Every structure is written in C-alpha cells, then in structure tokens.
Amino acid sequence: LPLKAECSVIVARGQDGTCVNLPVQLNLHRDGILAVTEVYEGNVPLALAEHAVAATKSIAEGLQYVGVLCVEFFVLADDSLVVNEMAPRPHNSGHYSLNACDQSQFDLQVRTLAGLPLVQPRQHSPSIMLNLLGDLWVNDVTPPWDQVLALPGTHLQLYGKLKASKGRKMGHLNITGATVAEVRATASVAAKILGIAPF
Numbered sequence: 001l002p003l004k005a006e007c008s009v010i011v012a013r014g015q016d017g018t019c020v021n022l023p024v025q026l027n028l029h030r031d032g033i034l035a036v037t038e039v040y041e042g043n044v045p046l047a048l049a050e051h052a053v054a055a056t057k058s059i060a061e062g063l064q065y066v067g068v069l070c071v072e073f074f075v076l077a078d079d080s081l082v083v084n085e086m087a088p089r090p091h092n093s094g095h096y097s098l099n100a101c102d103q104s105q106f107d108l109q110v111r112t113l114a115g116l117p118l119v120q121p122r123q124h125s126p127s128i129m130l131n132l133l134g135d136l137w138v139n140d141v142t143p144p145w146d147q148v149l150a151l152p153g154t155h156l157q158l159y160g161k162l163k164a165s166k167g168r169k170m171g172h173l174n175i176t177g178a179t180v181a182e183v184r185a186t187a188s189v190a191a192k193i194l195g196i197a198p199f
Contacts, residue, residue: 002077006084007044008037009056010070010094011107019057022105024049025093027072028199031188033133033167036187036199037093039100039127040180046080055081068109070094092131092169099142099155099174100127125153125176132171134164136194147193151186153177 006027013019026043028036044052056071063069072089074082094105103111103121111118136143148154159170173190177183191198 001080004077004079004103005044005056005075006072007048007075008072008091009052010091010097010105011053011060012068012105012109012112012118013057013060013065014118015066016115017061017106019060020108020118020120020190021056022094022097022101022108022121023123023174024036024052025096026131027093030197033169034092035078035196036131037096037129039123039128040183042180043127044075048081052081055071055083059083059086067112068094068105072130073130075163092172093129095157095172096127096129096174097121097123098157100125100176125178126183127178128175128183130173130175130187130191130196131169132158132173132175132194133166134168134170135166136190136196137164137170138164138195140164143194148190151175151190153183153186154190 008025010022011019023039024044026038060069068090070087072085074084090105097104101121101123153176155174175183175187
C-alpha cells in the first residue's frame with residue numbers, strides 16, 4: 001500500500017450506547033513499534049480526522065462494544081484510510097491524554113465500566129508523547145531523567161519494569177505546552193538528550 005502516515009483514534013462507548021472520542025493521534029512507528037505520537041489541532045487534515053473518528057465510532061457501534069477502544073489506521077497517499085489494528089483497551093498512543101486532556105483514556109475506561117456518564121473529553125494542551133524503550137538503558141545505565149525533567153512541560157511515566165531490553169516498552173514521556181512550536185521544540189531536545197532519533 002502507498003502509505004503516507006499512520007494515525008489512531010480512541011473512543012469510549014458506554015452501556016447506553018453513548019460514544020465519545022479523544023482527538024486523532026498522528027503516530028510514527030519504528031521497527032513496528034510506536035515511537036512518537038503527536039496530538040494537536042492540524043496534526044492531520046480536518047476531513048481525514050472526521051473520517052477516522054466516524055469510522056472508529058461505527059466500529060464500536062457495530063461490535064456493541066463497551067469500554068475504551070483504539071483503532072489504528074494507515075493513511076494512504078490519497079488520504080483514504082485502511083484499518084490496521086484494533087486494541088480493545090487503553091492504548092499506548094493515548095497515554096498523552098494523562099497530561100493533555102481533561103479526561104484521560106483511563107478516566108474514560110473507569111466511566112464505561114462503572115456505568116458513569118460519558119462526557120466528550122477536551123484537549124487543553126498540544127502534546128507529543130515519546131515512547132521510552134529498553135534501548136535507552138545503554139549498558140544498564142539509567143537515562144538522564146534529571147536533564148529531561150528540567151525541560152518545560154515534561155511528564156515522565158515509568159512502568160516499574162525491572163529489566164530493560166531492546167524494544168521493550170519501559171515508559172513514556174509526555175510533553176505539553178502552550179503552542180505546537182513550543183512542544184515540538186521541547187520534544188526535539190528531550191529526544192536528543194535520550195538518544196531517540198529525530199522525527
């Protein structure tokens with residue numbers, strides 16, 4: 001397929017059929033593993049975003065799904081979409097929502113399972129998430145988190161895994177800020193400090 005990009009949509013569908021969504025996530029994969037997620041207005045064309053959200057809600061409705069569902073899409077050269085994968089759970093590409101939205105994907109999961117009202121989440125800050133893989137622990141040396149956390153708008157989440165290995169998801173770094181330019185600049189510096197390839 002003539003791939004141009006990859007994106008994903010996270011929806012939460014309640015027992016009463018109410019369905020809400022997080023903004024469309026633009027994803028970069030390296031070696032088949034999610035590396036970077038960018039979420040801000042204009043990360044994908046508006047028509048494509050609307051199409052992706054509608055398709056994801058349609059899938060959730062068709063399955064009569066209850067809970068948080070992520071659908072990953074390939075974006076083709078003509079801006080058409082092909083479903084690549086479905087994850088019936090909170091998803092790696094939605095971790096940015098912990099710091100950039102008034103409700104995270106985990107809040108939405110609790111609401112769906114507890115039968116609580118679903119309200120459309122709002123994103124209050126542009127955000128970029130860097131996936132932290134075991135590759136960053138070179139010779140079992142812990143990355144310089146102090147340098148990363150000295151950058152404005154950085155939020156570090158480590159998963160408590162005791163052994164780092166190549167390709168293993170060890171945590172994520174969310175970057176938020178007032179503007180897309182600010183977030184991109186900070187993410188670029190953080191990636192350089194950590195030895196993550198530019199994006």
